[in-house]
Amino acid sequence: MQAADETSPLSLRDVVERHGGEIWYQREKAAHRAYFRFVLPVATPEIEDEQEDNRRGAGRPEYYDFDLFKYEDNLVDLDRKLSELTYTVFDTETTGLQPSAGDEIIQIGAARIVNNRLLRQEVFDQLVDPERPLKPESIPIHGITEDMVRGKPNIDLVLPAFHEFCADTVLIAHNAAFDMRFLQLKEQRIGVRFAQPVLDTLLLSAVVHPNQESHKLDDILDRLGIEIDSRHNALDDALATAEVFLKLVPLLEEKEIVTVRQALEASSKTYFARVKY
Numbered sequence: 001m002q003a004a005d006e007t008s009p010l011s012l013r014d015v016v017e018r019h020g021g022e023i024w025y026q027r028e029k030a031a032h033r034a035y036f037r038f039v040l041p042v043a044t045p046e047i048e049d050e051q052e053d054n055r056r057g058a059g060r061p062e063y064y065d066f067d068l069f070k071y072e073d074n075l076v077d078l079d080r081k082l083s084e085l086t087y088t089v090f091d092t093e094t095t096g097l098q099p100s101a102g103d104e105i106i107q108i109g110a111a112r113i114v115n116n117r118l119l120r121q122e123v124f125d126q127l128v129d130p131e132r133p134l135k136p137e138s139i140p141i142h143g144i145t146e147d148m149v150r151g152k153p154n155i156d157l158v159l160p161a162f163h164e165f166c167a168d169t170v171l172i173a174h175n176a177a178f179d180m181r182f183l184q185l186k187e188q189r190i191g192v193r194f195a196q197p198v199l200d201t202l203l204l205s206a207v208v209h210p211n212q213e214s215h216k217l218d219d220i221l222d223r224l225g226i227e228i229d230s231r232h233n234a235l236d237d238a239l240a241t242a243e244v245f246l247k248l249v250p251l252l253e254e255k256e257i258v259t260v261r262q263a264l265e266a267s268s269k270t271y272f273a274r275v276k277y
Contacts, residue, residue, distance in 0.1 A: 016040070068176055068198045068267070076170055076197055078261035082249050083116040085260065087199075088166035089245065090124070091237035092179045093142040096135045099182045104130035106149050107142070108162050109235030111242050112169070116249065118242045124165045125235045127152045143233065156190055159183070163192040170260060174217045174241045176200040197260060201244045203267035208251040215272070220244050 001008045001015070008015075016023055021040040027033070076085070090110035096103035105128050112122040127144070129152040139145060173179045176198050187193050205215045209223065221228055221240060224247045228240045252258070257266050267273055 068180065068200055068203075068264075068273070075168060076260065078197065078264070079259050081258050082252065082260060082263060086115075086169045087113040087172050087242075087245070088124075088169040089113060089172040089238050089242040090162075090166070090179065091173060091234045091241060092182055093144055093234045094138070094182060095130050095132065096138055097178075099178075099185055102132070103135075103182075104128075104132055105155055105158075105182050106130050106134065106144055107234040108158060109233065109238045110162065110165060111235070111238050113172075113242055113245065116246065118239070118246060120239070123235060123238075124162055126158050126161070128158050129154050155186055159186055159190050160192055163194065166194075166196075169196065171196055171198045172201065172241060172245055173198065174201045174237070174244070176202070197264060199245070199260070199263060200267060201241055201248065203270050203273055204245070204248050204252065204263060206270040206272050207257065207263075207266045208248055208255070210270070217241065217244070224248075 001010055001012055010018075013023060016038060019040055021038060024037040024039060026035055026037055028035075088110050089112075090108060092105050092109075093107040094103050094105055107127050108124065109126075110124040112119045127149050129149050131154055134144070134146055134149070171180075171194065177200070180194070180198060183194050201217070201220070202215045205212070205220050209215075212219075212223070217237070217240060221244065224244060226240070226243045226247065228236070228243070230236050252263060252266075255266075257263055
């Protein structure tokens with residue numbers, strides 16, 4: 001299926017069924033014609049509490065335009081237990097939601113997990129000058145203003161430092177394709193490559209709770225009983241994602257998913273991993 005200059009691997013039926021619709025084939029014998037009718041349910045708007053929306057931000061859409069299951073780094077033993085590895089859990093804040101259309105990273109936050117423990121003292125937290133204006137609609141979400149990023153190091157300086165911070169670790173992010181796409185677009189120019197395996201807590205949540213409608217980070221935090229004081233700062237979101245991952249590890253073990261390889265394989269079979277926009 002193709003729309004404008006973008007191609008999707010989804011069939012038309014996949015899209016209709018995703019939205020809870022149906023396809024009807026109908027014929028008008030008298031007019032000697034046949035046609036398809038697409039029946040879609042009326043959308044119900046999501047109305048969130050205004051105070052809650054301002055506290056947590058409106059969030060970001062789910063992205064699947066980065067293949068999380070193609071990695072080149074063979075230094076990580078994929079058959080080690082999830083609880084025994086070293087991870088870098090990270091998040092980015094950006095000028096907007098379109099990495100391929102010129103949006104830029106304005107903050108990278110990351111924390112370390114070692115042997116199933118979150119090391120809050122081992123963090124990476126850096127504002128980035130995007131060298132372009134911030135989109136006004138994004139500022140209420142992340143709370144970062146033009147004055148805060150002006151004069152900070154640009155991505156050419158920050159990305160190599162982050163690359164060094166996460167060397168020889170497995171990366172973890174929530175809705176990881178979004179963040180990885182921003183990193184990927186800078187790799188060739190800057191001369192670094194994030195080739196290690198990437199685990200996505202959105203996909204792992206879908207493995208553990210396949211019947212839940214939402215796998216947004218806020219909903220997972222509520223579902224797992226994790227209380228977080230603030231959100232939508234990159235470091236705060238990275239710490240929240242780390243807490244989620246640590247809660248998911250024993251739940252994955254209950255499903256006999258105990259290694260990184262098994263976690264990646266299970267993630268790749270979820271509905272969300274098959275969808276690309």
